[in-house]
Amino acid sequence: MAILRPFEKDQDKSSPNRNIAPITAALDSQERLSIGGCLLSSLAEKYGTPLYILDELTLRTSCREYKDALSKYYPGDSIPLYASKANSSLIISNIVASEGMGVDVVSEGELITALKGGVESSNIVFHGNNKSKSELIMAYKNDVIIVLDNQYDIDQLREIVPFGKRKAKLMLRFTPGIECHTHEYIKTGHIDSKFGFDPDELESIFLQFKDIEWGELIGLHAHIGSQIFEVQPHKDLADVMASALQTGRKLGHSLNALNLGGGLGIRYIASDDPPSISDWVEVIAAAVVKACRERSLDLPLLMCEPGRSIVGSAGLTLYKIGSRKEIPGIKTYLSVDGGMSDNPRPITYQSEYSACLVDKPLIRADEVVTIAGKHCESGDVLLKDFRLPRSNSGDVLGVFSTGAYNFSMSSNYNRIPKPAAIIVGNGESELIQKRELPEDLLRNDILPDRFIAKG
Numbered sequence: 483m484a485i486l487r488p489f490e491k492d493q494d495k496s497s498p499n500r501n502i503a504p505i506t507a508a509l510d511s512q513e514r515l516s517i518g519g520c521l522l523s524s525l526a527e528k529y530g531t532p533l534y535i536l537d538e539l540t541l542r543t544s545c546r547e548y549k550d551a552l553s554k555y556y557p558g559d560s561i562p563l564y565a566s567k568a569n570s571s572l573i574i575s576n577i578v579a580s581e582g583m584g585v586d587v588v589s590e591g592e593l594i595t596a597l598k599g600g601v602e603s604s605n606i607v608f609h610g611n612n613k614s615k616s617e618l619i620m621a622y623k624n625d626v627i628i629v630l631d632n633q634y635d636i637d638q639l640r641e642i643v644p645f646g647k648r649k650a651k652l653m654l655r656f657t658p659g660i661e662c663h664t665h666e667y668i669k670t671g672h673i674d675s676k677f678g679f680d681p682d683e684l685e686s687i688f689l690q691f692k693d694i695e696w697g698e699l700i701g702l703h704a705h706i707g708s709q710i711f712e713v714q715p716h717k718d719l720a721d722v723m724a725s726a727l728q729t730g731r732k733l734g735h736s737l738n739a740l741n742l743g744g745g746l747g748i749r750y751i752a753s754d755d756p757p758s759i760s761d762w763v764e765v766i767a768a769a770v771v772k773a774c775r776e777r778s779l780d781l782p783l784l785m786c787e788p789g790r791s792i793v794g795s796a797g798l799t800l801y802k803i804g805s806r807k808e809i810p811g812i813k814t815y816l817s818v819d820g821g822m823s824d825n826p827r828p829i830t831y832q833s834e835y836s837a838c839l840v841d842k843p844l845i846r847a848d849e850v851v852t853i854a855g856k857h858c859e860s861g862d863v864l865l866k867d868f869r870l871p872r873s874n875s876g877d878v879l880g881v882f883s884t885g886a887y888n889f890s891m892s893s894n895y896n897r898i899p900k901p902a903a904i905i906v907g908n909g910e911s912e913l914i915q916k917r918e919l920p921e922d923l924l925r926n927d928i929l930p931d932r933f934i935a936k937g
């Protein structure tokens with residue numbers, strides 16, 4: 483298999499999700515790798531490692547591609563909502579809002595981050611299969627769109643919304659019964675999923691909502707899964723959703739919005755071949771238009787919720803290589819100063835990544851190594867049987883496409899502090915997340931008085 487070098491000239495710069503590296507990847511005169519005009523080895527020196535890096539231009543380009551493609555291919559109104567579970571922070575909320583996107587949130591933490599980052603509440607959609615009362619109160623008070631996932635949501639909201647006051651804006655999530663090819667853990671559209679109402683329940687929910695005082699059903703939502711390369715499941719989804727829209731409208735609900743969720747995949751390794759953002763939007767827009775026209779339905783406001791394809795390839799992580807263990811005839815381990823606590827995807831989903839030595843990206847890869855993390859877990863491996871040039875302790879390794887579901891899924895396993903994060907662009911770098919210190923990890927520990935030795 484050809485190795486697609488992440489900084490090759492044939493990068494498809496217009497569609498970041500088809501590139502392994504950020505679109506600003508470049509080499510300096512000594513053939514060392516830079517991103518956003520910043521030399522990666524200098525960033526490692528300045529901020530320490532492990533270090534999450536976010537490339538501003540790649541992130542903005544992805545947002546613009548969604549916005550532009552929706553305007554170009556969908557004749558009705560549309561808005562892409564960034565799925566902030568992929569990576570939630572003030573800076574990302576701020577950037578996606580400035581690009582005219584909304585945000586999808588699933589907790590008070592993600593909601594407050596979106597609001598404080600500058601996202602307008604009318605452009606926020608609140609999800610969750612087990613929302614707490616305080617989450618629902620916060621969502622209602624901030625007038626964000628609440629996605630009803632189950633009867634428990636309905637029962638709680640009925641008590642929360644004060645009688646005679648502003649109605650809650652509601653969407654209804656259902657499981658469309660669509661299978662897609664992705665990891666078992668990140669499929670959500672199949673009938674036995676924990677998310678959303680069963681399609682058979684829809685009619686009775688529509689009837690239940692006919693005369694309620696406290697909420698207005700404004701649309702429908704479904705999401706089939708994540709890291710998907712095929713477009714057929716989303717075409718099928720458009721059809722299933724248009725049919726549900728027709729049922730709901732016949733039963734008297736205006737249902738002006740259709741939210742098709744996220745799911746577009748990105749290229750982690752050379753053999754990954756996702757459609758571009760623009761091609762994906764073209765297909766889903768056409769499918770929604772066709773499905774609505776066939777049923778003589780007015781076009782709804784079209785929403786989608788991309789997470790990974792917005793932020794995945796905008797991010798990379800720098801590590802320092804430390805110890806080397808050679809097991810003759812078996813394998814060579816290179817251990818780095820992070821691992822499953824900053825990137826739990828390989829151990830969770832057997833996900834594969836691409837990487838290089840940032841100061842030697844073009845040197846011939848002459849050994850096969852396993853890049854291990856530093857945690858007390860044999861499965862803590864970031865890259866298996868990966869080709870790299872001979873390295874030394876202290877060399878900086880860059881792992882690409884870590885912008886999505888890395889920081890947001892990070893942990894403090896083994897009481898390892900979380901890495902710092904920076905943003906780069908136009909040759910400048912700025913801190914966006916402070917590095918945790920070991921002392922920070924004691925912040926919430928309590929040693930009750932009776933355990934403290936009395937002097």
Ligand SMILES: Cc1ncc(COP(=O)(O)O)c(C=O)c1O
Nearest residue numbers: 565705708744745787788789790
């Ligand atoms: C409801 C919902 N919307 C959007 C997303 C974002 O998906 P992705 O990051 O694959 O675009 C997810 C995650 O799978 C989700 O559960």
Ligand SMILES: N[C@@H](CCCC[NH3+])C(=O)O
Nearest residue numbers: 567668708709827886887
């Ligand atoms: N966390 C998953 C994606 C799940 C998306 C949320 N429904 C991943 O890392 O691939």
